[in-house]
Amino acid sequence: MSYKAxxxxxxxxxxxxxxxASLDLQWGQFLSLEAARSMGRFFAEFVxxxxxxxxxxxxxxxxxxxLAMSALGTLLAAVGGLLLALPNNRFxxxxxxxxxxxxxxxxxxxxxxxSAGLGPFAGTMALGLHTMGVLGRLFAEAIENAPQGxxxxxxxxxxxxxxxxxxxxxxxxxxxxxxxxxxxWENNIRAAAVxxxxxxxxxxxxxxxxxxxxxMHKTATVxxxxxxxxxxxxxxxxxxxxxxxx
Amino acid sequence: xxxxxxxxxxxxxxxxxxxxxLGFCFFVVLLWPILVATEFKPWILVEPGNxxxxxxxxxxxxxxxxxxEFLTMVAQGTWRTVxxxxxxxxxxxxxxxxxALVSCRVLSxxxxxxxxxxxxxxxxxxxxxxxxxxxxxxxxxxxxxxxxVVGLGPTAGVLAIAxxxxxxxxKVYGEILESSDAHATQNLxxxxxxxxxAFFYALLPSSSSELxxxxxxxxxxxxxxSVIxxxxxxxxxxxxxxxxxKMFNGGEVATILLVFMALVAVTERISNWLRSSLS
Amino acid sequence: MVAxxxxxxxxSPAALQGVSLSLAAGEHIAVIGPSGAGKTSLLHVMACALRxxxxxxxxxxxxxxxxxxxxxxxxxxxxxLAPQVPPLxxxxxxxxxxxxxxxxxxxxxxxxxxxxxxxxxxxxxxxLAQFDxxxxxxxxxxxxxxxxxxxxxxxxxxxxxxxxxxxxxxxxALDPIRSKQALQTxxxxxxxxxxxxxxxxxxxxxxxAHFTRVLGLREGRVLFDLPAAHVTQEHLARLYDQFExxxxxxxxQDFPAPALQTDPTRxxxxxxx
Numbered sequence: 001m002s003y004k005a006x007x008x009x010x011x012x013x014x015x016x017x018x019x020x021a022s023l024d025l026q027w028g029q030f031l032s033l034e035a036a037r038s039m040g041r042f043f044a045e046f047v048x049x050x051x052x053x054x055x056x057x058x059x060x061x062x063x064x065x066x067l068a069m070s071a072l073g074t075l076l077a078a079v080g081g082l083l084l085a086l087p088n089n090r091f092x093x094x095x096x097x098x099x100x101x102x103x104x105x106x107x108x109x110x111x112x113x114x115s116a117g118l119g120p121f122a123g124t125m126a127l128g129l130h131t132m133g134v135l136g137r138l139f140a141e142a143i144e145n146a147p148q149g150x151x152x153x154x155x156x157x158x159x160x161x162x163x164x165x166x167x168x169x170x171x172x173x174x175x176x177x178x179x180x181x182x183x184x185w186e187n188n189i190r191a192a193a194v195x196x197x198x199x200x201x202x203x204x205x206x207x208x209x210x211x212x213x214x215x216m217h218k219t220a221t222v223x224x225x226x227x228x229x230x231x232x233x234x235x236x237x238x239x240x241x242x243x244x245x246x
Numbered sequence: 247x248x249x250x251x252x253x254x255x256x257x258x259x260x261x262x263x264x265x266x267x268l269g270f271c272f273f274v275v276l277l278w279p280i281l282v283a284t285e286f287k288p289w290i291l292v293e294p295g296n297x298x299x300x301x302x303x304x305x306x307x308x309x310x311x312x313x314x315e316f317l318t319m320v321a322q323g324t325w326r327t328v329x330x331x332x333x334x335x336x337x338x339x340x341x342x343x344x345x346a347l348v349s350c351r352v353l354s355x356x357x358x359x360x361x362x363x364x365x366x367x368x369x370x371x372x373x374x375x376x377x378x379x380x381x382x383x384x385x386x387x388x389x390x391x392x393x394x395v396v397g398l399g400p401t402a403g404v405l406a407i408a409x410x411x412x413x414x415x416x417k418v419y420g421e422i423l424e425s426s427d428a429h430a431t432q433n434l435x436x437x438x439x440x441x442x443x444a445f446f447y448a449l450l451p452s453s454s455s456e457l458x459x460x461x462x463x464x465x466x467x468x469x470x471x472s473v474i475x476x477x478x479x480x481x482x483x484x485x486x487x488x489x490x491x492k493m494f495n496g497g498e499v500a501t502i503l504l505v506f507m508a509l510v511a512v513t514e515r516i517s518n519w520l521r522s523s524l525s
Numbered sequence: 526m527v528a529x530x531x532x533x534x535x536x537s538p539a540a541l542q543g544v545s546l547s548l549a550a551g552e553h554i555a556v557i558g559p560s561g562a563g564k565t566s567l568l569h570v571m572a573c574a575l576r577x578x579x580x581x582x583x584x585x586x587x588x589x590x591x592x593x594x595x596x597x598x599x600x601x602x603x604x605x606l607a608p609q610v611p612p613l614x615x616x617x618x619x620x621x622x623x624x625x626x627x628x629x630x631x632x633x634x635x636x637x638x639x640x641x642x643x644x645x646x647x648x649x650x651x652x653l654a655q656f657d658x659x660x661x662x663x664x665x666x667x668x669x670x671x672x673x674x675x676x677x678x679x680x681x682x683x684x685x686x687x688x689x690x691x692x693x694x695x696x697x698a699l700d701p702i703r704s705k706q707a708l709q710t711x712x713x714x715x716x717x718x719x720x721x722x723x724x725x726x727x728x729x730x731x732x733x734a735h736f737t738r739v740l741g742l743r744e745g746r747v748l749f750d751l752p753a754a755h756v757t758q759e760h761l762a763r764l765y766d767q768f769e770x771x772x773x774x775x776x777x778q779d780f781p782a783p784a785l786q787t788d789p790t791r792x793x794x795x796x797x798x
Contacts, residue, residue, distance in 0.1 A: 004523070019328070019332040020329075022325065022329050024400075025404065065283050068283035072281070072286065102506070104473065104474050107487065107503070110487075110488070111491070114299060115290075115299065117296075120283070120285055121284060121285045121287060121290065149610060149612045153607075154628060155574075156572050156573070156574040156604075157605060158597075158598045158599065158600065158603075158629045160633065162633055163628050166636070167617075167625045167640070171617040172615070194387060197386060198477065201285075226382075227382050234382075258650065258662065259646075260643055262618075
């Protein structure tokens with residue numbers, strides 16, 4: 001084993017031990033029999049989920065709101081990310097993109113709630129801003145790494161920059177850009193579901209509302225809807241990406 | 247020569263045009279209800295009342311809060327966040343490793359002779375489904391639930407990360423193991439070695455650097471997750487940020503945001519360096 | 526055009542050395558020589574795609590590299606360079622790729638509109654028909670064979686507003702019959718429009734048969750610059766010394782279809798989530 005590997009292993013071990021030690025984890029809380037029983041009782045309250053038509057329709061509306069939030073947010077992010085990926089001078093654009101993606105969606109949502117008020121608009125903008133940072137960087141890399149042959153041939157013909165982009169670069173990178181966008185949609189549907197916890201509407205808001213009132217049956221329904229929605233978007237995204245491949 | 251090759255064609259239409267036009271209309275038709283459902287009114291942001299509030303909030307960002315007591319608190323919060331992420335990922339490994347091993351087809355003994363037996367197949371399918379469920383529920387939701395059970399504090403956050411990341415790691419480990427060269431592993435199994443032996447002597451050595459690389463990368467993501475979990479009571483930087491925002495203390499918010507961005511940048515640097523030296 | 530004593534990129538040995546060449550408008554020249562002779566570099570220099578280390582390049586009385594960028598762009602529009610590997614984006618349709626030859630003459634708005642609906646399908650079809658490809662009009666580029674793609678790249682020239690065509694190895698992926706057809710088409714069209722045609726070729730027999738003037742390059746230097754009738758076996762032997770296998774040409778090369786960059790079903794898992 002080389003010295004470098006030894007140092008790594010040691011540093012890693014130190015980090016792990018220090019982490020376990022410094023957090024006052026209540027192991028007793030969930031490893032004892034009493035804890036297991038109380039957890040069992042807690043999880044038992046989830047069953048059966050509330051499936052009354054009135055409530056299910058409420059959940060459906062909230063699910064649609066969440067889906068719309070994730071879709072629009074991702075779309076705005078793709079457009080904005082593309083615009084930020086285009087400039088030749090990367091310094092300013094990269095700085096903006098890094099700032100956008102360092103801040104998690106939830107933090108953006110909390111900040112935007114101040115300006116935009118409660119509701120899905122703040123959630124959409126939060127998703128859009130954060131994802132713009134992520135997609136912008138991925139788009140810029142893809143554009144940079146695209147094969148240059150067609151673009152160079154057009155430039156040698158004296159074609160202007162914008163036309164070179166649309167006739168040579170755009171067809172090359174479009175499948176990859178779409179694939180990145182669809183993949184981020186999978187992430188954003190999960191993020192959209194939880195943004196409601198801070199007040200951005202959708203399933204998250206419903207979840208925190210009913211959990212706050214300890215209405216576990218309704219909470220179970222909302223959780224079920226979340227899982228279904230996530231599975232739906234994952235499948236759609238996978239199918240679309242597979243269609244892109246052919 | 248060219249005139250004999252030239253043939254008379256009627257004026258041709260672009261066959262893709264109808265399809266593209268329909269696609270565009272479909273997109274527009276879908277866009278409207280989405281705009282309605284998300285209450286998309288960007289002009290709200292520039293309404294005078296809101297603009298004033300935003301302006302006041304943003305201007306309160308400066309000066310940054312640099313009181314030593316506050317900075318100490320932030321430093322402690324940062325460490326708790328990192329610790330929470332580390333413990334969470336370690337526990338996630340405990341969840342992911344056995345599941346990845348079980349779900350991996352390469353280690354299947356019954357498949358050596360051709361088709362896999364139905365029981366091993368069912369077990370593998372079940373494990374994959376469990377991993378999918380673990381991955382589908384956002385960690386924030388797990389944290390909300392666990393906070394009810396074990397109370398506020400890092401335990402809830404650690405458990406949430408352990409479960410969600412266990413699902414993610416389990417799936418990717420499984421994929422890495424499956425995509426590695428099965429030849430050596432199957433050879434050991436064929437010659438009568440046990441599955442554990444085949445794993446340690448063949449499967450693990452060939453995929454270890456990829457596995458380690460992905461784990462380091464996930465640890466970096468876990469740090470961001472634990473900040474988010476702080477918003478629901480798991481402690482650390484996230485909770486401090488939440489508190490400061492609720493009190494509209496712009497200076498504190500700005501400081502914590504900057505510290506967070508620095509944390510993300512440093513962790514990314516470390517993670518990149520570790521991953522490049524692993525490969 | 527006048528090009529005098531160009532030497533090429535720093536570090537590596539000069540791609541072209543002591544090349545002195547002058548072309549009249551409307552002339553047809555074939556450039557022959559073994560691999561690494563600098564044929565591609567010469568064409569790129571003439572197309573203003575490659576800067577000279579030293580020497581002088583003059584096109585229609587202007588010195589390109591001293592012009593402002595606008596004027597240089599306009600000058601480039603009058604030169605058409607067809608690289609050896611067809612510069613076609615894989616997922617683009619043939620009709621769009623061919624019409625792209627006209628871009629220097631199209632305004633920005635017209636070119637963007639043409640992306641939504643091709644602006645001149647009959648012209649594209651006519652150009653392709655001359656290369657026997659009119660049935661591939663709406664196909665995607667990556668569904669064509671290497672030879673077909675090469676012919677699409679040549680068909681672009683027919684639509685370009687250029688007054689000089691600089692064609693690099695236009696026949697490398699074509700079988701002998703198609704080679705003859707393609708070369709004849711190029712030459713006929715060039716003559717009809719009074720376009721200056723410079724083609725680098727590996728097929729020496731085709732070069733001698735179809736071109737009036739032949740330039741022999743070897744290791745970056747001009748070995749001979751003669752009318753085709755005056756090129757003897759001796760000249761060819763000296764030119765292709767130690768590269769005899771290239772003298773007799775090889776089977777058509779096939780350019781593999783450009784692959785999509787990554788697998789869209791498994792994007793990089795390297796971002797959170």
